[in-house]
Amino acid sequence: MKQSVLTRYRVMAYVTAVMLLVLCAAMVVKYGFDKGQDLTLVISQIHGVLYIIYVIFAFDLGNKAKWGLPKLGWVLLAGTIPTAAFFVERNVTREVAPLVVPADGEPAQA
Secondary structure (H helix, E strand, O other): OEHHHHHHHHHHHHHHHHHHHHHHHHHHHHHHHOOOHHHHHHHHHHHHHHHHHHHHHHHHHHHHHOOOHHHHHHHHHHHHOOOHHHHHHHHHHHHHHHHOEOOOOOOOOO
């Protein structure tokens, strides 16, 4: 598998996780302090679009890494649980890194 498949998954995992934390903070402000309704709407829509991109990249990575449905389901679900994507991304990277083929075409050394 190409390095770019893993890299784009990793980027989207972090972006999705950060946006989910921002959304959680906006929800606290919205419901706790009755402020920022419009901002919460915008943040939730941005997170939704970014999560769809995350799902596509995670599904592509899972397909190339030949994951089963339970593993793929957990990785996809991680984008909906605050901070989970950070931990799942680290485990996925550790697991998939040996499958990455560098630019010179030889398998990576573990």
